[in-house]
Amino acid sequence: MKSKIKDLINNMNLAKVRFWTQLVTFVLFVYGGYFAIDLGSELPIFACPYNGESAGACYLIPLQHQLSMPAKVLLGGAGISVIVGLLTFLFWFIFLNKAWCGYACPIGTFQDWLTWLRKSMGIRYSTYTQNQFEKLSKIKYILLAIVLLVPLLMGVGALDSDWSAAFCKICPARIISPMFSGDLSQWAIDFSSITAMVLTSIGMIFAGLFLAGSFVKKRFFCFFCPMSALHYIFSSFAFVQLKKDGSKCTRCGDCYSVCDMQIKDIADDVTSTNILRDDCIMCLKCVAACPEDDALHFDIFNVKAFSSTKEGFEKRMGIEKPKGDRDE
Amino acid sequence: MSNLIKREIESPNERQNRHKAMEAIKVLNDLREGFKVPPQSMEYFYNLFEEVYCHQKALHKGKVKVGTMCIQIPSEIIYALDGVPIRLCNGFYTDDEIGSDFLPQKACPLVKASVGHLASQNITDKPDMIYSPTTCDQKTKAGSTIEGFGYDVVDVNFPRTKESEISREFFRRSIREFSADLSSKMGKKLSKKNLKAAISKIGYAQSLYHRLSEFRKSSAVPILGNDMFLVTNAFFFDKIDNWIGACEKLVSELEQRVKDEVHVAGKVSPRIVYTGSPPIFPNYKIPLIIEESDAIIVADETCSSNRMFNDRVAVDEWFVNDMVDSLADKYLKACTCPVFTKNDDRIRRIIELVRSYSADGVIYQAFAGCTVYELEQRSVLEAMEKAGISILYIESDYSPSQHGQLSTRVEAFVESLKIKNRKRS
Structure with missing residues (x-):
């Protein structure tokens, strides 16, 4: 459940x-x-x-x-x-x-x-x-x-x-x-x-x-x-945070390319866990566009509430079984 | 008298085909019969390679074939323009020997083999044009050599420092130029519809690869690393829809195997992450030695396999230009090729693979002459030592010799991993 x-x-x-x-x-x-x-x-x-x-x-x-x-x-x-x-x-x-x-x-x-x-x-x-x-x-x-x-x-x-x-x-x-x-x-x-x-x-x-x-x-x-x-100035005190697990990041730049605010750190910084930057508007488009499981996540009280997943990525990018001609 | 013995003199091309067929069938037979329980769905791939490399079957008659010298040419764009991408990276010793006449003796066997293959003009799916990204020195220079054989070769500028914003912008422009060039040659325009469909198709192929990889994380590994190399290798030249169909079957078979806990290796076989110069059919020399030495390759970090499928394209607004830019980003930013100045990403990728596939050790192969992998060996070894991961570095080439000393070294490494595991448990 x-x-x-x-x-x-x-x-x-x-x-x-x-x-x-x-x-x-x-x-x-x-x-x-x-x-x-x-x-x-x-x-x-x-x-x-x-x-x-x-x-x-x-x-x-x-x-x-x-x-x-x-x-x-x-x-x-x-x-x-x-x-x-x-x-x-x-x-x-x-x-x-x-x-x-x-x-x-x-x-x-x-x-x-x-x-x-x-x-x-x-x-x-x-x-x-x-x-x-x-x-x-x-x-x-x-x-x-x-x-x-x-x-x-x-x-x-x-x-x-x-x-x-x-x-x-x-x-x-x-x-x-x-x-x-x-x-x-x-x-x-x-x-x-x-x-x-x-x-x-x-x-x-x-x-x-x-x-x-x-x-x-x-x-x-x-x-x-x-x-x-x-x-x-006060963002680190908030209950909700945007977090990153750098070890899972391949720096493919997908998050960066969809970022409305052009925040480069979201893709390139693999050491910070708190990846919220001053320009961030926390729209979470980066999380939605990340193809790695749990590399980016939105936390409420340190619990992952919305995480990047391969499956979610594929759904959102409209990747589905193609109709093509196969030789049988 | 003379009609008693009918002698036919074998032409150089026939000889080349015969030698290549020998190389190919040897590996295929090893895979078919040398291991316990290969998945039934692998039959498609064994047959495909046999047809193409032993019987010179052409797969793409009537289609425009676009040769690519390296991984960085977006196949999405080629498919969108109704072309067929053919990756020209070659693994045959026979071709390597032909190529030796055109390149320095100490050059990389992969580049020599690719050049030799094109020099022989004996190609079943002959490329109508070739795009050559300026990645490593040898491939960069090979472009002009190949042009000398009469091919239409276009260099695609590729930057060597991927961190900088300049490089990103540079490669985006380079890919825009590539698509314009291909588009004019094909007489077709990129449209929102055809490009999105191509991205989605490749994306689906990637998702199949990801699902196959996921199975290899389980304690009972349902497929050999060598078989996986064959699957990903087929993506170089196969009809993509057939490939997708075959992989879907493989996915459902492996799903069942994981449920039934079918393990293709032994209970104590160490789990290996393979990295370094790409094993390209039929040069599965090192991977075969590894799996014949009672280890199992559970993941890899190579451009003929993992790197080709791992990273995905994300687009925010689905206009043609955005899609092309996103494609460029994917082929540059996510790439862990050692041609780049710094390569922390590759090290991080290897460590992450070791962790998530619960591997016992890493085997790093570099072709003698593949300078960039040879150069990066030191830093990778250092990083692995720091992370407490066992690693073996091997240098090899395409020649059939050295088998004895290579297998001794691999066996010793595998044995040491087993002892470590025993001590731990």
Whole structure:
């Protein structure tokens, strides 16, 4: 019985499972407001409350808000609210680790749908070269620094209130998310001050790049996502992990070639057991594309929940008995 | 007077055929009759080799035959374009001797035999064109020699450092160029449909190999290593659909054998992982000595067998370009050929095979003249010592001599493994 369930899971059609999970989470987080669902404002995904129907809010919003309090207040009692916020964020995060990105983030899901659109038009995806990849993948840390430092600078009075929620102003999710409920009002430049004007203009450019970029490049924005960088800091505490058994790996590169995020370590690193990298969105496509038994596995509390298997690989790659002419 | 004795003078080709038939039938008879209980489904393979190598039967009349000098030419692409891939790696001593006229005396017997075979022009399924990947020095240089015999030889660029991203990109381009070249020669285009079907077909053939290998993990091994070499060797030239059919039968027979615990070797026969220069029919010299010395080959790490089937193609988006790129990746990234600068992957593969097939030792054969395997011997031996795995290194060639000293060494090694096992238990 147990092994049957295991086979069923290991042989699953991951693409389908993911599609439906993403659809459900998308509806939940984007339209949850219609059903009066409110999951709080510490979600580890880009569930953007600029979209009025969102069922919760991205943690970067309260984080920026809290950090922008005057330094005195922040170092006094208000510091507690920062800690409580962070703990709530971690509470959500540890359940799914980076799978929040691959399975629950509406902005991530939206990019996958753009990918689907491109695919159905018969257009091939683009990739970065290794050099570009290494440079670009650092940008998310710069953005994370903006999320953290700009509010702190406001708190000490170095920046004025026009800088409030500075990251949100440049974040493409602020502009894209409201569109899901028909609100196009974020496609605008705020002329109230020079700072606001510059930031919202950058935001418009980023949103444009987001749409064009994710059409040609799988998960284009995730490379730059500061939430992803924040995740990575805490990822080793999560209940679910992506693991690798290097001794079983032949470094064939199958996992690497299907990886939306072009993470090379997944194929080449045969010494780390925890193979989760900062760019990973834990979509588990690598596990699904690995032809070696148990070389890659997704663990819940250190128990293998979904493992790579030869059989599962063959099913997912559509390998079946061919119809050919044989001499008898 | 003169019509009393009718003498016919044997032509060089006839002589070559006769000598090759002698080499072939000797090995086939050894396999048929020298061991206890060969699987019945092996009859297909014994007959196939007899037909092709003793009776010069052509298998692919009317088809375009695409010769490949090494494992790195994706047969998926050839099948998708309606060609038949023929791997030209050769194991005949007769051809080795012919090849000696064209290559240095100390060159690798496999390359010499492949060149000799093509030089003789005496080929049943003669390739219409030959693709030669630039793998080891000798094969790389053999390309131009073969071109001199009047064949259409195309070099396919192959990088020697597989870790780097540059190599990956380089080989992807190289394979794109190869498919464009073949496509124009065949007058047919690669399409999503024909390439996917070919990938799926080869994938299915691979899955049969994997299932056969799985049986060899059990304590009662249902098939000889030599028989397995014959099965995988047939993939070089057989009609793929026939091969698949024959393997399906073999799979179901072996499945039954595992259930009935039929063991083709002795109870205490040590289990061997075979690695090194590829045994190619009929040069089963070392594998035969091993299994005649009461050991059993349970797995191998060679390009004529395991390496050809082990690694699979994964594609994310099934467009022609993606499939071609994925194919290129498979033939480069997963390859454990010693031509590469570093080769930790090969060592890791051998250790993993020893573990998962519960082998007692490794036998590493290098052809005298097969420089890359000779060079890598040291590092592999060191790694095995570190891992506590017994290993024997042997140098051999295609000549029928040396049998005595080789079998003495192998027997001694097998005996030492037996003693070790006895001590352990």
